[in-house]
Amino acid sequence: MRTIDENNRDYRFRISATESQLMGVVTDLPRRSTRLQARNNHAIKSNGSRGGPQQNDRRQIKEEEGDEVEGQTLLVVKSRQPKLAKPPTAPTQRRLISYLKTTSACRIPPIHAPRFGLVQERLSDNLYELLVAAMLWNRTRGMQAKPVFLALIQRYPTLDHLAKANFSELADLIRPIGLYNSRAKRFLLFAQAWLSSPPSKERRYRRMHYPSAGDGKDVGPTEVLDENDTREGWEIAHLPGIGPYALDSFRIFHRDMLRGLAKDWEGTGAPPGFEPEWKRVNPSDKELKAYIRWRWLKEGYIWDPSSGRKLYGKYPSLRKLEELGDAYVEWNDGREPALLRWLYDHPSFPEMRNNPRVICDAMDEYAAQHNFLINIGPDKAEKVAALISEKKPKIFVELGGYVGYSALWFGNALKNAHKDSTGDGEQAVYWSLEADPVFAGIAMNLVDLAGLGDVVKIVTGKAADSLSRLKEEGKLTMVDMLFLDHIEDLYVTDLKVAESLALLKKGSTVVADNVLRPGAPDYKKYVEQHPSFETRAIKGLIIPGEFGDEIEVSEYTA
Numbered sequence: 046m047r048t049i050d051e052n053n054r055d056y057r058f059r060i061s062a063t064e065s066q067l068m069g070v071v072t073d074l075p076r077r078s079t080r081l082q083a084r085n086n087h088a089i090k091s092n093g094s095r096g097g098p099q100q101n102d103r104r105q106i107k108e109e110e111g112d113e114v115e116g117q118t119l120l121v122v123k124s125r126q127p128k129l130a131k132p133p134t135a136p137t138q139r140r141l142i143s144y145l146k147t148t149s150a151c152r153i154p155p156i157h158a159p160r161f162g163l164v165q166e167r168l169s170d171n172l173y174e175l176l177v178a179a180m181l182w183n184r185t186r187g188m189q190a191k192p193v194f195l196a197l198i199q200r201y202p203t204l205d206h207l208a209k210a211n212f213s214e215l216a217d218l219i220r221p222i223g224l225y226n227s228r229a230k231r232f233l234l235f236a237q238a239w240l241s242s243p244p245s246k247e248r249r250y251r252r253m254h255y256p257s258a259g260d261g262k263d264v265g266p267t268e269v270l271d272e273n274d275t276r277e278g279w280e281i282a283h284l285p286g287i288g289p290y291a292l293d294s295f296r297i298f299h300r301d302m303l304r305g306l307a308k309d310w311e312g313t314g315a316p317p318g319f320e321p322e323w324k325r326v327n328p329s330d331k332e333l334k335a336y337i338r339w340r341w342l343k344e345g346y347i348w349d350p351s352s353g354r355k356l357y358g359k360y361p362s363l364r365k366l367e368e369l370g371d372a373y374v375e376w377n378d379g380r381e382p383a384l385l386r387w388l389y390d391h392p393s394f395p396e397m398r399n400n401p402r403v404i405c406d407a408m409d410e411y412a413a414q415h416n417f418l419i420n421i422g423p424d425k426a427e428k429v430a431a432l433i434s435e436k437k438p439k440i441f442v443e444l445g446g447y448v449g450y451s452a453l454w455f456g457n458a459l460k461n462a463h464k465d466s467t468g469d470g471e472q473a474v475y476w477s478l479e480a481d482p483v484f485a486g487i488a489m490n491l492v493d494l495a496g497l498g499d500v501v502k503i504v505t506g507k508a509a510d511s512l513s514r515l516k517e518e519g520k521l522t523m524v525d526m527l528f529l530d531h532i533e534d535l536y537v538t539d540l541k542v543a544e545s546l547a548l549l550k551k552g553s554t555v556v557a558d559n560v561l562r563p564g565a566p567d568y569k570k571y572v573e574q575h576p577s578f579e580t581r582a583i584k585g586l587i588i589p590g591e592f593g594d595e596i597e598v599s600e601y602t603a
């Protein structure tokens with residue numbers, strides 16, 4: 046049954062999901078639940094040693110929640126995820142995963158999946174059902190809201206039915222998800238308000254502080270905006286029970302249809318150049334955020350949920366992160382030797398010899414286009430290089446050299462900082478301490494290629510051991526600039542090693558990377574509370590990705 050007046054877009058009598066379709070979902074439920082249950086029981090058994098009952102319960106809830114109407118799709122997603130080995134050496138630093146975690150804990154389908162798994166995707170062409178679902182899903186687990194939604198839509202298939210509902214019958218139906226009296230009241234008010242003033246493109250209403258704090262102040266509380274009014278207002282904002290979650294759902298999944306701009310929320314049938322409404326939404330709800338990020342990815346863009354910015358496909362390498370989520374490995378999976386071969390095959394290879402910046406640029410290209418590299422990246426490297434030009438350290442020590450990016454960039458800066466000085470004759474040295482012999486080998490190769498062999502010395506071994514050994518051998522008596530970039534959990538321990546070896550002196554500077562992402566809170570606290578350090582943070586970006594981070598710069602004053 047489908048009755049709609051296409052001209053005035055009156056949604057009063059519109060039904061898109063027939064009763065039989067809904068019944069199909071309802072009768073399908075026990076079978077899916079049994080399957081899910083069996084899978085979860087298996088998961089609980091096989092993970093029993095790791096999780097404990099509470100964790101397993103949570104996992105079960107999450108899986109059922111994620112299932113929504115799309116259970117089958119998500120099952121396929123799970124089984125298709127490639128299994129990647131964890132790096133065999135030090136713990137992963139997970140700088141990119143921390144970006145994913147700023148949004149949603151739910152599983153993200155691969156970009157080729159036809160649907161994400163939100164209930165709204167199924168209900169997009171029926172505004173009544175879409176809003177009822179959004180009101181029920183708001184602050185309720187999907188697994189709880191879904192049966193109530195199905196029962197409600199069966200009992201009250203149209204807005205007319207809902208408006209005439211018996212209060213206690215409606216409340217009884219909503220009882221399983223709680224707050225049933227207030228919710229039932231709100232549903233009745235919602236239906237009545239809709240009947241007296243149906244959502245229409247000709248009438249928009251203010252919603253204070255939506256989408257952002259302070260928005261809506263320019264519209265009066267009872268004012269109705271017509272189509273020509275350029276102020277912001279929303280066609281459903283006058284309906285009781287409609288909060289930001291329902292408004293965002295409406296904008297993403299239906300608004301363009303209500304306004305007669307497109308046949309669906311993806312802009313089908315709209316003229317070329319049309320921008321669908323979903324592209325302008327930056328929802329506060331984490332599942333909707335995850336949906337928008339996934340949807341942008343399908344368009345070829347990485348969308349940053351904290352700023353709502355999209356990164357114009359600059360970083361194809363990050364697709365792997367989005368596709369694999371938690372299974373993503375960010376280093377030591379063969380990409381580093383592959384990088385070395387790639388550099389030697391690069392069309393600009395002839396210009397790389399004796400030119401550290403050309404090598405670093407090519408490494409940036411590799412990181413952006415092919416495989417993320419866990420080096421400091423160009424944005425933060427510029428900032429540290431500026432410190433080197435300003436402070437002109439003679440002895441620079443870095444803990445965690447990886448494949449030599451920072452050693453090339455900063456070694457070059459160190460060389461340049463001293464190139465005109467007559468000085469005391471003491472040669473500037475850049476000590477790069479790297480635990481992994483394969484990474485250290487690649488770094489040695491690149492240092493040689495860059496022509497920095499006279500300045501940069503790569504030392505293989507754990508930083509703490511190498512510091513002690515170099516001190517003992519008389520090769521390192523003090524440090525002008527110490528760069529911590531190995532493992533955030535070792536920053537305090539290894540700084541204490543440097544202190545205990547009396548390597549720091551008045552005027553020494555300690556620079557620590559990744560203090561915000563993945564984060565080094567203990568280190569930050571340590572330098573802030575240390576009587577001999579004056580410390581400050583410099584903002585910078587992790588590239589690829591342009592994710593915000595901080596470098597901590599601490600001057601030793603003792």
Ligand SMILES: C[S@@+](CC[C@H](N)C(=O)[O-])C[C@H]1O[C@@H](n2cnc3c(N)ncnc32)[C@H](O)[C@@H]1O
Nearest residue numbers: 420421445446447450451479480507508530531
């Ligand atoms: C973030 S990367 C360093 C990036 C490098 N500074 C750059 O910007 O090009 C961290 C490196 O620290 C190394 N590492 C981990 N633990 C270490 C330790 N205890 N001593 C020295 N290096 C270590 C890892 O093998 C990895 O190569």
